[in-house]
Amino acid sequence: xxxxxxxxxxxxxxxxxxxxxxxxxxxxxxxxxxxxxxxxxxxxxxxxxxxxxxxxxxxxxxxxxxxxxxxxxxxxxxxxxxxxxxxxxxxxxxxxxxxxxxxxxxxxxxxxxxxxxxxxxxxxxxxxxxxxxxxxxxxxxxxxxxxxxxxxxxxxxxxxxxxxxxxxxxxxxxxxxxxxxxxxxxxxxxxxxxxxxxxxxxxxxxxxxxxxxxxxxxxxxxxxxxxxxxxxxxxxxxxxxxxxxxxxxxxxxxxxxx
Ligand code: ARG
Numbered sequence: 001x002x003x004x005x006x007x008x009x010x011x012x013x014x015x016x017x018x019x020x021x022x023x024x025x026x027x028x029x030x031x032x033x034x035x036x037x038x039x040x041x042x043x044x045x046x047x048x049x050x051x052x053x054x055x056x057x058x059x060x061x062x063x064x065x066x067x068x069x070x071x072x073x074x075x076x077x078x079x080x081x082x083x084x085x086x087x088x089x090x091x092x093x094x095x096x097x098x099x100x101x102x103x104x105x106x107x108x109x110x111x112x113x114x115x116x117x118x119x120x121x122x123x124x125x126x127x128x129x130x131x132x133x134x135x136x137x138x139x140x141x142x143x144x145x146x147x148x149x150x151x152x153x154x155x156x157x158x159x160x161x162x163x164x165x166x167x168x169x170x171x172x173x174x175x176x177x178x179x180x181x182x183x184x185x186x187x188x189x190x191x192x193x194x195x196x197x198x199x200x201x202x203x204x205x206x207x208x209x210x211x212x213x214x215x216x217x218x219x220x221x222x223x224x225x226x227x228x229x230x231x232x233x234x235x236x237x238x239x240x241x242x243x244x245x246x247x248x249x250x251x252x253x254x255x256x257x258x
Pocket of ligand 1: 047048107155
């Protein structure tokens with residue numbers, strides 16, 4: 001009898017101690033500054049998506065990276081980026097491993113089941129990249145073709161809806177574009193701005209004029225974090241109002257006129 005009691009007490013104590021250990025580890029994340037705790041805003045992304053997020057040496061730069069850093073600054077928070085597979089971003093946000101998902105992420109119904117989205121910060125399109133001289137001249141010609149996409153993206157979702165199309169899913173958008181260059185596939189469906197970046201660096205590829213869809217990018221936040229949603233929207237509004245967001249965009253997207 002007593003033994004049982006002792007064991008359960010030990011178990012309770014072990015729990016209490018491990019909880020305390022977890023807590024202090026958590027608090028280790030926050031820096032003390034002027035006696036005040038500074039929270040770190042953790043951004044989950046997939047840095048394979050220029051001009052929104054991409055690697056530059058050891059850094060991750062781009063519109064999303066700078067915008068999120070500016071949001072953190074507005075909120076008086078420290079800032080850190082976690083790079084991961086695109087498909088892992090929503091689970092990371094949902095589970096609290098990251099506070100926000102910022103990845104040129106399109107707002108759509110199925111994602112809204114798992115996360116909240118901030119106000120939108122950019123308009124986007126899905127475009128079709130083909131080889132110069134291709135017989136594909138618009139979305140209707142994609143029927144029955146081999147289409148490359150980045151796994152888990154809206155391009156992937158749309159391509160999968162095309163009749164008789166064979167969809168090849170790549171971990172990086174750039175890999176799909178490479179496969180097109182090597183004529184392993186007939187077309188790539190991907191967001192317009194990354195498409196421009198990838199085509200610029202490739203030989204013999206072009207973007208079709210007719211856009212496939214129109215979409216909007218927003219920041220993903222955990223469903224149970226309504227407070228952060230409000231804070232992010234306020235910070236975004238002030239970045240829009242001050243012209244800071246436009247400034248960041250202009251740094252990475254040169255006008256078509258050049
Ligand atoms: N806009 C598309 C989507 O939301 C593609 C985003 C891909 N982003 C990235 N960082 N790889 O599905």
